[in-house]
Amino acid sequence: MSDLVEVSFLPDEKVVWVQPGTTLVAAGDAAGLEIVTGCTRGMCGTDPVRVCDGSDRLAPPGDDEKGTLERMGLPPEYRLACSATVRQGPIVIELGSF
Numbered sequence: 001m002s003d004l005v006e007v008s009f010l011p012d013e014k015v016v017w018v019q020p021g022t023t024l025v026a027a028g029d030a031a032g033l034e035i036v037t038g039c040t041r042g043m044c045g046t047d048p049v050r051v052c053d054g055s056d057r058l059a060p061p062g063d064d065e066k067g068t069l070e071r072m073g074l075p076p077e078y079r080l081a082c083s084a085t086v087r088q089g090p091i092v093i094e095l096g097s098f
């Protein structure tokens with residue numbers, strides 16, 4: 001259990017423990033929360049979520065996600081749930097803030 005990553009979702013305060021490398025969409029699914037997605041490749045920008053804590057514990061965005069975030073003009077605490085993967089916990093994500 002020690003290598004699992006704790007991810008909390010606001011505002012529902014649901015907490016899950018997932019394997020490193022899990023996307024935020026998959027973590028949300030494990031928590032019973034649906035995060036609406038489109039392309040699932042970091043291109044369409046359907047699924048921004050706010051990282052309230054632990055942004056440095058997520059893997060850095062790849063080129064596609066980075067480009068989409070820049071195009072959308074989102075503040076730096078936002079990531080695309082389909083593309084952001086967890087590395088270590090704890091991580092706190094706020095849904096529905098965009």
Ligand code: FES
Nearest residue numbers: 038039040045082
């Ligand atoms: S689903 Fe398209 S960017 Fe995440």
